[in-house]
Structure formats: C-alpha cells, structure tokens
Amino acid sequence: MRSFFYKQKWRLTQRYLCFGLIVMLFSGAQKQDLLPKGDPDNGGLATPEGFETLVVADSTGLARHIVVNENGDIYIKLRYFGKGQQGGTVALRDTNRDGKADIIKNFGNYPDQSSLANGITIRNGYLYFSSSLFVYRSKLIPGQLLPDSTVEVILKDDHEHGTHWHITKPMAFDDKGNMYVPFGAPSDACQDMLNLPGGKPGRSGLNPCPDLEKHGGIWKFSADKLNQTQADGSLFATGLRSILGMRWNYAEQNLYAVVHGRDNLRRLFPDIYSSWQSAVLPAEEFVKVTQGTNLGWPYYYFDQMKGKKILNPEYGGDGKKEAEGAKYQNPIIGFPGHWAPNDMLFYTGNQFPERYKNGAFIAFHGSTNRAPYPQAGYFVCFVPWVNGKFSEKWEVFADGFAGMDPIINVSDAKARPMGLAQGPDGSLYISDSKKGKIWRVMFKGNKQSFGASQLAAMEKHKLLGNIRTPDVVKDNLDKDTKLAGEKIYSTYCTPCHQSNGLGDGSRFPPLVNSEWVTEDKRKLIQAVANGLEGPIEVLGKPYNDLMPKHDFITPEEMAQLLTYVRQQFGNMPDRVSVEEVNRVLKK
Incomplete structure (x- = not known):
C-alpha cells in the first residue's frame, strides 16, 4: 500500500514538473514572440x-x-x-x-x-x-x-x-x-x-x-x-x-x-x-x-x-x-x-x-x-x-x-x-x-x-582587416608611394586629415576644396609651420581643436608637402616653392 502511495505521488510530481517545464518554455516563447522581427538583412x-x-x-x-x-x-x-x-x-x-x-x-x-x-x-x-x-x-x-x-x-x-x-x-x-x-x-x-x-x-x-x-x-x-x-x-x-x-x-x-x-x-x-x-x-x-x-x-x-x-x-x-x-x-x-x-x-x-x-x-x-x-x-x-x-x-x-x-x-x-x-x-x-x-x-x-x-x-x-593585426609589409598602403610630398603627408598629416583629405568628420577638418588649402599660400604655410589653436571654420563647419607646429619640417619638405596638398586636395595646378616657404618663415 505504501509502495503504491509513493508511486502515485511520484507520478503526480512528474506531471507537475512537466507542466511547469511546459509553462516555462511557453512563457519564454511568448516573450520571444513579443519581440519585433529583425530586418531581412x-x-x-x-x-x-x-x-x-x-x-x-x-x-x-x-x-x-x-x-x-x-x-x-x-x-x-x-x-x-x-x-x-x-x-x-x-x-x-x-x-x-x-x-x-x-x-x-x-x-x-x-x-x-x-x-x-x-x-x-x-x-x-x-x-x-x-x-x-x-x-x-x-x-x-x-x-x-x-x-x-x-x-x-x-x-x-x-x-x-x-x-x-x-x-x-x-x-x-x-x-x-x-x-x-x-x-x-x-x-x-x-x-x-x-x-x-x-x-x-x-x-x-x-x-x-x-x-x-x-x-x-x-x-x-x-x-x-x-x-x-x-x-x-x-x-x-x-x-x-x-x-x-x-x-x-x-x-x-x-x-x-x-x-x-x-x-x-x-x-x-x-x-x-x-x-x-x-x-x-x-x-x-x-x-x-x-x-x-x-x-x-x-x-x-x-x-x-x-x-x-x-x-x-x-x-x-x-x-x-x-x-x-x-x-x-x-x-x-x-x-x-x-x-x-x-x-x-x-x-x-x-x-x-x-x-x-x-x-x-x-x-x-x-x-x-x-x-x-x-x-x-x-x-x-x-x-x-x-x-x-x-x-x-x-x-x-x-x-x-x-x-x-x-x-x-x-x-x-x-x-x-x-x-x-x-x-x-x-x-x-x-x-x-x-x-x-x-x-x-x-x-x-x-x-x-x-x-x-x-x-x-x-x-x-x-x-578581417578592421580587427586583425596588420602585416608590416603587405598591409602598408604606402609601400608603392613615390611622390615625396605624399610620403611626408602620410607621415605627418594623414593621422588627422586622412589619406583622402576628408578629415574624420568630427575633430579634424577636411582639406578637400578647403579655403585653407585653395586660397592664400601664405595662410597655408603659416598654419602648418606655426600650428593652429582655437575655433576655426572650414567649409562652413566649426572646429575647435589643436594642430601643433610643424616647423621641424625643412623648407624643402614643406614645399613638397604643400604642393602635394594643394594639387591633390585643392585641384590647384601651381606649386609651392622653397622660396615662398622661406619668405613666410622669415617674417
């Protein structure tokens, strides 16, 4: 009799456990059903x-x-x-x-x-x-x-x-x-x-x-x-x-x-x-x-x-x-x-x-x-x-x-x-x-x-390239660069203004068609040599960061750099000469 009672109790317990499990699974399914569908892509x-x-x-x-x-x-x-x-x-x-x-x-x-x-x-x-x-x-x-x-x-x-x-x-x-x-x-x-x-x-x-x-x-x-x-x-x-x-x-x-x-x-x-x-x-x-x-x-x-x-x-x-x-x-x-x-x-x-x-x-x-x-x-x-x-x-x-x-x-x-x-x-x-x-x-x-x-x-x-450690040689985008000005730009300017000259859309302004690039050469030379601090406006957008002095660049390197910047990002056919750089730096 006692054995029968325990068997019945165990069967009842099993039913409750199964029922509870079903309720839990159904409840979880219901919660998932309440979530909206993800996009096809x-x-x-x-x-x-x-x-x-x-x-x-x-x-x-x-x-x-x-x-x-x-x-x-x-x-x-x-x-x-x-x-x-x-x-x-x-x-x-x-x-x-x-x-x-x-x-x-x-x-x-x-x-x-x-x-x-x-x-x-x-x-x-x-x-x-x-x-x-x-x-x-x-x-x-x-x-x-x-x-x-x-x-x-x-x-x-x-x-x-x-x-x-x-x-x-x-x-x-x-x-x-x-x-x-x-x-x-x-x-x-x-x-x-x-x-x-x-x-x-x-x-x-x-x-x-x-x-x-x-x-x-x-x-x-x-x-x-x-x-x-x-x-x-x-x-x-x-x-x-x-x-x-x-x-x-x-x-x-x-x-x-x-x-x-x-x-x-x-x-x-x-x-x-x-x-x-x-x-x-x-x-x-x-x-x-x-x-x-x-x-x-x-x-x-x-x-x-x-x-x-x-x-x-x-x-x-x-x-x-x-x-x-x-x-x-x-x-x-x-x-x-x-x-x-x-x-x-x-x-x-x-x-x-x-x-x-x-x-x-x-x-x-x-x-x-x-x-x-x-x-x-x-x-x-x-x-x-x-x-x-x-x-x-x-x-x-x-x-x-x-x-x-x-x-x-x-x-x-x-x-x-x-x-x-x-x-x-x-x-x-x-x-x-x-x-x-x-x-x-x-x-x-x-x-x-x-x-x-x-x-x-x-x-x-x-x-993938955006996560793995880059290969020293194969992933170097400058390995085939020949223009001296482009190499200098890559070393000193690309970290902020990017290789395409568009900046980062946030802290660092674009150079492409910028008035700082296409207008007075003296202004461009002074900005690079003396640095910039405080609020400026580029193509109608405000920026307020710091560009340190680059007066450690030789006049020859600066002329090569700014020639590349004006021709590449401003579509300007003329060059920046060493003489022009020296005239500005001596003032």
Missing part, C-alpha cells in the same frame, strides 16, 4: 546565430551616447547642441511596437552650444546628459516623451581650456548617491603642444606633470547637488588620459572604464617608432577603477603585445624601457591601439543566453590615425564574466558597421558604433555617430543550444 550587421537586428531609426543626427527608459523610450545625445540638428538631444518612441521609431523629436537648447557632447543616462526619474563643459539634468514626466523644459546644472567645468582635447563629460553613478566624471588630459604625454622645446615636437614631457592636478583622472561628486565645480568633488583615480566609456558595475560595486591610449608615436618620434608600431600601439585599456587607481599616464603607456607598461618617449623611453612601469596598474585587457572604445555596458538582462549575464559589451568607434595602415575597430566586442571576474579573452559580437574592408579612410566607413544601451526587455541598442542610425539587437534562438559553434563563426571576424 539583419540591419546590415553580422551577429552570432540566434540574434536578430533591426534598425530602429536611420538618421537621427550625429549620435553619441544613448539610453533607453523603462517604457522603451529612447534618448540620444547628439554631438552638438543645435548646429542644424534642431536641439541637442533626440527622443524616440515606438507606438505600434514594430520596433521602428515612429515619433522622433529633437529638444534642448542649453549653454555650451558648440561643444562636443557625450554622456546620457537616466537616474531617479531624471535624464542626465552632458557636453564638453557641463553635466545637466531634466525631470522626466511620466507618460510624456519629452522631459520638463527646466534644465539644471549639476556640474560645470570652470577651467580655462585653450583647446577641446578630451574634455567631454561622460558620467557614471553608484547606488550611494555619487557621480563619477572624467576630466581628460589635453595632450599625448603632458607636452606643451604649441611651444615644444628642442625644435622638434614632443621631445620632452613635463615632470612632474601639472595637468594631473585637474586633468587625466576621474573625480567623484554628489549626484544631486546643483552647480558643482571640480573643487566640489574629490579625486578618485588618476593617470587616465581620456575616457568616453565608463560604467558602475552594480553586481560587483565597482567602477570600470575603457581608456583611450595616446597618439602620435611615429609623428613625434620617427627615429624610435616605425609606422607599424605607431599604428598598433599603445593599447586601449579596459580597466577596473577603484579609489586611488593610477594607470601611469603621462609617464607610461601599456604595450598589449609585451603585456607591460612602457616608459613614454617624452620621458626617456625608447619603446622598450620599462623603468618603474610595474608599479602602475595593468588593464584587464589591452586592446590594439586607436580602436577608440567609446562606450561600455554591463549586460544584466535575461533575454540573451546565460553566458552574456554580467559581461561587458564595448563599442569601438574606430581609428582615424593608423595610416599608412588600414583603419581599425568599428565593431562591438563582448568580454564574458567568468567565476566572479572578467575574462582576459574577448569576442566579436557585432561587426559590419563600416560596410567595407579594409577601411582606408575613416570617411569611407558607412557607420561608426558609438553608444550602447540596454532596453527594459534585455535588447541591446547601438548608436552610430555618422548619421545617427540606431540598431536593436535581440535574441530569438535557443538559449540551451547556444554556444561554441555560434561563437566560432564570429571568431572568424578577427581575421
């Missing part, structure tokens, strides 16, 4: 099998960072406040749940109108967003797409800024009421960029570096106090040159960042670094940031191939010297140089397979200064969270943004991934900075069977 992207991608909006403007509200509304920070974009922020809403935004509204008219913008997030019912010099917030109104028109200033950068190098203000928030904001450094290695000693650029870095007093680090502030300046905050971490992607990891209660390495190794030190070394070094760093973290800028950089901190040449380094580099913190991962990691996101949703839980997505905006080698980056990677820490191995998650391979000039790329956000249903959103395309990546496959085969297919993308 997967939004033009390559993602692991089982994922589908759709384009939410195609041309929102020069999009930077992005955030998604709990009701699915999307907010995008544009590059500029205004500048023909009808407001510095864009709000998007999908009213018919097809995944496509059918309401798109620009809003916002704030101080600091011309400055580069980056950060945007939602916290405690407020939309926080930033520019180069300010962190703002506006109250979100339940049920309404646009926030309250009242704009509060949380933080103002009250420094004197001669240029706009690395001073944008992305922000991260912990759960204790603190806000973390980086103040980027205005140079490669703490040089005086306009009055460099020794007649050659970058031969000496200031030691100790005065920039570290107010730049090159992360400061901690109150998340709710209004009208703060840097003096109201406290230094949290230092030795960090430039940060655009930064997040608080709530699961671990720590801050993480992706840090841009320095530039111009070949241009400033052609006797130490080859073009190939300058293209792949130094590393872009994925780092854990705690109170007192010091990554060693400006004295050291991380060489991802050696796995060590290397002394910067401005401080006596030769590309090999380690000196005291071991006392500075190494990154979790050192990515190849100039990939420009511009955002990161910790995945906390349940839509994706379990292996993505708590891992980090990183958006690489793509290089501008790898010439004479192809540009690189332009994809989204994933770093798994394994046994309570981040893996030292990374994976390609989404590729194809550039629409071409290899990428010779940054202007050739169709799109550049910029910002990352997680939707309330666990979808991943990616923004593009060129035209403002917004992608939504969803998982529609089988979570239980997802694994090695899907990941192996994406691993093949590491062999």
